[in-house]
Structures are given as structure tokens and as C-alpha cells.
Amino acid sequence: MQATILLIDDNAVQAATRQTILKRAGYFVIPVLHPQRALEQIQAHEFTETIDLVITDHIMPGMNGAEFVRQLRHLQPEVPVLVISGLDEAEDAYRDLHVTFRLKPLQPHNLLATVEKMVATSPEPASTQGSAAAPTVR
Numbered sequence: 001m002q003a004t005i006l007l008i009d010d011n012a013v014q015a016a017t018r019q020t021i022l023k024r025a026g027y028f029v030i031p032v033l034h035p036q037r038a039l040e041q042i043q044a045h046e047f048t049e050t051i052d053l054v055i056t057d058h059i060m061p062g063m064n065g066a067e068f069v070r071q072l073r074h075l076q077p078e079v080p081v082l083v084i085s086g087l088d089e090a091e092d093a094y095r096d097l098h099v100t101f102r103l104k105p106l107q108p109h110n111l112l113a114t115v116e117k118m119v120a121t122s123p124e125p126a127s128t129q130g131s132a133a134a135p136t137v138r
Helices: 012-024 035-043 065-075 088-094 108-121
Strands: 004-008 028-032 053-057 081-085 100-103
Touching: 004 012, 004 035, 012 028, 012 108, 028 035, 035 065, 053 065, 053 108, 065 081, 065 088, 081 088, 081 108, 088 100, 100 108
Parallel strands: 004 028, 004 053, 053 081, 081 100
Antiparallel strands: none
């Protein structure tokens, strides 16, 4: 089964690069340039596929990655989240949000290894009733 990844990054070049890497590896990728728009789409059930993983940048206009994840957790508390940032100190903003944090630059093989591990260990869709969070991978 092909995993569906929601990719949020306001930098169109970085988003397109990651989308290409992930698509070539066999993932179905939904790119969104604005975190607020992604939340609206999730809330409105606009995605036809179940989101298996969310990948987000940290610094974005209007809403940073941590704010996005906090709001996402109210809508989909179980979905695994990978945060990619160029700021090491940004990791503190995600404390208790149950995310995997990686620093830029994230080489393609490291991106794919992280995604593969997160998708393989994500909860089954039927388990979205509970409040247990996805495991943190470092």
C-alpha cells in the first residue's frame, strides 16, 4: 500500500525537491505551501486519501511549524509528524508534541530512511480513537 504524505513548506523549491524524492520512492505526496491552508483542508476533509505522515518546515509565514502541529494535534492526534528545520534550537518548540525533528540540510537518503521508519511504525487508521501519540524518533 502506498503511503500518503502531506508536505508543508512555504519554500516552493524545497517542497518540490522533497516531493520529487518522496514520489520517486513510491509515496503519494500532497504538497501545501501554507500551514493554515493545510489545516483548513484537513478540517474540511478535502483530502481523498488518509494522511499517513505529515512533513513540515519550522519557519513559515503566518504560522510556524510548532503552531501548526499544536493545531494539527486537535484534528489528528495520532498522525506522525516530521519537522525539518535549519534551526537546532527550534526543537525545543516541539516538546510534548510527539514529533520527529531533523536538521537541514537533510540528505535524500536520510529523509527516506526517516520517512520509511515513521510510516512503518505509525498507528493503524482504526486506532485514531485514542489519545496516544506517535513515537518520537530521533
